[in-house]
Structures are given as structure tokens and as C-alpha cells.
Amino acid sequence: MSDKTRAGTPPAGEESFRRVVEWAPTAMVMVDREGCIVLINAQAERVFGYPREELLGQSVDKLLPGQFAGRHPAYRESFFKDPHPRPMGSGRDLYARHQDGSEFPVEIGLNPIETEEGVMVLASIVDITERQRAQQKLESALQEKTVLLNEVHHRVKNNLQVISSLLNLQATHTGDPRLRAILAESQNRVRAMALTHQLLYERKDYSRIDLGEYLERLAQLLLSSYREDSTHISLRRALPAAPQFLDLERAIPCGLVVTELVTNAFKHAFTGGRTGEVRIELHAVGDELELLVADDGAGLPEGFDLAAVKSLGLQLVPLLADQLGGRFTVEGGPGARFSLRFPSVPLTRRPS
Ligand SMILES: Nc1ncnc2c1ncn2[C@@H]1O[C@H](COP(=O)(O)OP(=O)(O)O)[C@@H](O)[C@H]1O
Ligand SMILES: [Mg+2]
Numbered sequence: 001m002s003d004k005t006r007a008g009t010p011p012a013g014e015e016s017f018r019r020v021v022e023w024a025p026t027a028m029v030m031v032d033r034e035g036c037i038v039l040i041n042a043q044a045e046r047v048f049g050y051p052r053e054e055l056l057g058q059s060v061d062k063l064l065p066g067q068f069a070g071r072h073p074a075y076r077e078s079f080f081k082d083p084h085p086r087p088m089g090s091g092r093d094l095y096a097r098h099q100d101g102s103e104f105p106v107e108i109g110l111n112p113i114e115t116e117e118g119v120m121v122l123a124s125i126v127d128i129t130e131r132q133r134a135q136q137k138l139e140s141a142l143q144e145k146t147v148l149l150n151e152v153h154h155r156v157k158n159n160l161q162v163i164s165s166l167l168n169l170q171a172t173h174t175g176d177p178r179l180r181a182i183l184a185e186s187q188n189r190v191r192a193m194a195l196t197h198q199l200l201y202e203r204k205d206y207s208r209i210d211l212g213e214y215l216e217r218l219a220q221l222l223l224s225s226y227r228e229d230s231t232h233i234s235l236r237r238a239l240p241a242a243p244q245f246l247d248l249e250r251a252i253p254c255g256l257v258v259t260e261l262v263t264n265a266f267k268h269a270f271t272g273g274r275t276g277e278v279r280i281e282l283h284a285v286g287d288e289l290e291l292l293v294a295d296d297g298a299g300l301p302e303g304f305d306l307a308a309v310k311s312l313g314l315q316l317v318p319l320l321a322d323q324l325g326g327r328f329t330v331e332g333g334p335g336a337r338f339s340l341r342f343p344s345v346p347l348t349r350r351p352s
Contacts, residue, residue: 027125030113031060033080035073038120047127049099065095065103076121083112083119096125104129146206153201160194185263185313188225192218192255196248209251211289212239212282218255219262219280226266233270235262238281244289247346253320254291254340257328260313261293261338269297269336276335288326289344294337306330 018039021028027044031037037055045052048063055062061069075089088094088108096106109124164187171183195217199209216237223235246254258280265278274297281292306328309315317338321328326342 021122024124027127028122029055029060029063029125030120030122031076032120033076033118035060035076037062039122044125047098047125048096054099063096065097068095079110079112079121080119083121085109085111088123096127105132146204149206150201150204153197153206157194157197157201160190160197164190164194181267184225188222188259188263189256191221191225192259193252195221196251196255200248208245208247210243211246211251211254212241212244214246214251214255215239215258215280215282218258222259222262222266226263229266229270232273232275233266234277236277236279238279238283240282240284244282244284244344250324250342250346253323254342257291257317257320257340258293260317264313265293265295265297265336269295269299271298274298284344285341287344288341291340291342292337294331294335296335298335299333300330300336304330 021030021039022041024041025043027047028039028041029037029044030039037058037060040052040055044055048055050062061072064072086109088110094106094108095103097103105128107126107128111122111124113120113122167183167187167190171180171187174180174183196209196214199214199217200206203210216239219235219237223230226233262278262280269278270276276296278295279292281290281294283290283292306314306318317340318328321340321342324340324342326340329339329341331337331339
């Protein structure tokens with residue numbers, strides 16, 4: 001066989017070397033220092049589309065796209081200066097040329113082989129066309145899903161805003177100030193939920209919300225909603241500087257709790273022109289988060305009993321705390337002080 005004489009592979013085990021190369025599942029091409037092909041295997045015939053007779057003794061340039069061929073001798077020379085196994089052109093995109101002239105992306109591993117005729121380089125070539133195609137398909141599918149998810153959150157937010165506007169419209173049509181206040185409270189609950197969706201699409205992070213940022217934005221929203229009543233009340237925030245991430249499922253009950261408690265403070269703590277401040281605090285305590293809403297107002301009515309409350313707001317809060325796997329407690333005055341503690345890591349999802 002002509003390639004046998006040219007290759008001059010090691011005499012000891014030469015046959016088994018050839019067998020291993022021949023039956024290797026990747027395309028293999030052995031090249032001498034001058035870039036002359038001395039051995040190719042069956043898979044290389046398939047990958048490059050040549051019968052081996054047309055390649056043996058030919059320059060390896062035949063297998064390279066035109067623009068690569070020029071640089072190849074220098075690369076080859078540097079390999080032979082320091083021959084050790086390595087991937088070819090790491091960091092560069094490599095292409096090979098098929099017999100029909102088409103180019104395809106490849107990954108190439110280089111191995112020096114000692115022969116009687118000196119060191120040769122054995123290149124293992126993997127056609128990565130399919131892998132790249134699959135990766136591109138995956139990337140564009142992911143991109144499509146991301147755009148969709150963004151759109152969904154945008155729409156949910158818009159729909160919630162429509163509900164909020166409807167409640168507002170209803171409020172302006174009623175002459176009853178009590179009913180107006182109830183509608184305004186419901187409007188704030190809806191806006192607190194809409195804000196979570198807004199943050200998700202604004203941040204382009206659909207799995208979690210920074211609770212600190214959410215509470216800050218929620219506080220501003222509540223302040224603007226109680227603009228007229230809040231001139232004599234300041235709303236302070238003590239929120240962690242580092243992001244404290246929560247999933248959407250848990251951010252919503254948190255937001256609703258804060259909405260109820262801050263609303264209550266504005267409504268009940270500073271009646272009769274009393275001035276003071278409301279504080280929203282978020283602290284990490286061990287593996288729990290503590291959310292505090294406190295005010296230095298009039299304090300809870302005498303004999304206040306959370307378990308006996310008949311009104312909606314403070315009935316909702318313990319239910320929301322339950323959703324978070326947390327505990328809601330009313331703490332002693334002066335003023336009113338409410339604490340919600342819940343695990344900072346998500347609860348394992350319960351089967352629905
Ligand atoms: N920050 C507070 N300061 C004083 N009283 C409060 C405060 N928060 C709640 N309350 C009292 O608890 C009651 C129950 O609150 P809630 O269930 O939210 O009902 P609502 O706000 O509709 O009255 C209030 O009516 C009020 O008397
Ligand atoms: Mg209330």
C-alpha cells in the first residue's frame with residue numbers, strides 16, 4: 001500500500017496503530033512536516049468526500065478553506081517546534097473544506113506521532129455543523145421564549161393597570177367617601193401586584209425580584225396614592241443594600257402585606273392632624289427575612305386582638321404570611337409595630 005510506505009509509522013504495533021486510526025469514529029488525517037497527507041481514515045473519507053487515493057501524498061491545503069491555507073504552514077511549523085497534544089486554534093472558529101467546495105465548522109485535536117521518518121501530526125477532526133445548528137436552534141428558541149415571557153409580564157401588568165383604572169373610575173363616580181377609600185385600597189392592592197410584573201420585565205429577569213427594590217418602588221407608589229394625607233407623615237425605608245431576591249410567587253404576598261400595613265398606618269395612626277413617621281424595614285435574620293412595618297402614631301385600639309379582627313386588611317395579612325410559610329406578629333407600642341418573618345429560601349413547592 002502506497003500510504004504505508006509513505007507514512008512510515010512505528011514498526012512496533014504499526015498494524016494496530018493503523019487499525020485504531022482506521023476505525024476511529026472521528027475523521028483522522030496524518031500530515032508530515034511539509035503538510036503532506038500521509039494517512040487518512042475511513043471517517044475522514046466520508047467527512048471530506050474524497051476517496052483516500054485522492055488525498056494521500058497531497059497537500060493538506062486541499063482540506064482547508066482558501067483563506068486558512070495561507071496561514072497554515074506557520075501554524076504547522078509552530079506545532080512541530082513544540083509538538084505536544086493540543087486542540088488546534090483554541091479560541092478561533094475553525095473550518096474545513098469538503099470535496100464539493102463547501103466549508104463546514106470543525107473542532108480539531110492535534111497529536112504528535114513519532115515515526116521512522118520523523119515526527120508527524122495526527123489531526124482528529126470533528127464536523128460540528130450539526131452541533132452548531134442544534135445550538136443555534138436552542139438559542140433562538142430560548143430567545144423566542146424570553147421575548148414571549150417579557151410580553152406576558154407586560155400584558156399582565158397592563159391588564160392589572162386597567163383594573164386599577166376601572167377602580168379609580170368607579171371611585172370618582174361615587175359620592176360616598178367611605179366607598180371611595182375602599183376602592184382606593186383595592187386599587188393599591190392591584191397596583192402592588194402589577195408592580196411585580198413590571199419589575200420582572202424591566203429587569204429582564206423572570207425568575208426573581210429584588211425585594212429591596214420592589215419595596216422601595218412600592219413605598220413610592222403608596223406615597224403618591226396617599227399624597228393628600230401624607231404631608232404630615234414621612235415614610236422611611238431601611239432596606240438592605242445588597243439585593244435580596246424572591247420569586248414572583250412570594251414577592252406578591254410580601255408586597256400585599258406591606259400595602260395593607262402601610263395603608264393602615266396612613267389611615268389609622270395619624271388621625272386628627274397628628275404627625276409622625278412610618279417605617280418599612282427589611283432584615284436578613286439567619287436564614288429568615290424579617291419585614292417590619294412600624295409607626296409612631298396613636299397605637300392600636302385598646303384590647304386589640306389580631307385573632308378577632310373582622311375587617312379585611314388584617315384578616316388578609318395572616319393568610320398572606322401563611323402563603324410565605326411565615327409568621328405574622330403584632331408587636332408592642334408605642335405606635336403600632338408589625339413583623340412578618342419568613343424563610344429566605346423558597347419553600348419546596350407543594351403539589352397543587
Ligand atoms: N397602624 C395602625 N395604627 C393604629 N391602628 C391600627 C393600625 N393598623 C390597624 N389598626 C387598627 O386595626 C383595625 C383593623 O385594620 P384592617 O383590618 O386593616 O381594617 P381597616 O383598615 O379597613 O379598618 C383598624 O380599623 C384600626 O383600628
Ligand atoms: Mg386596613
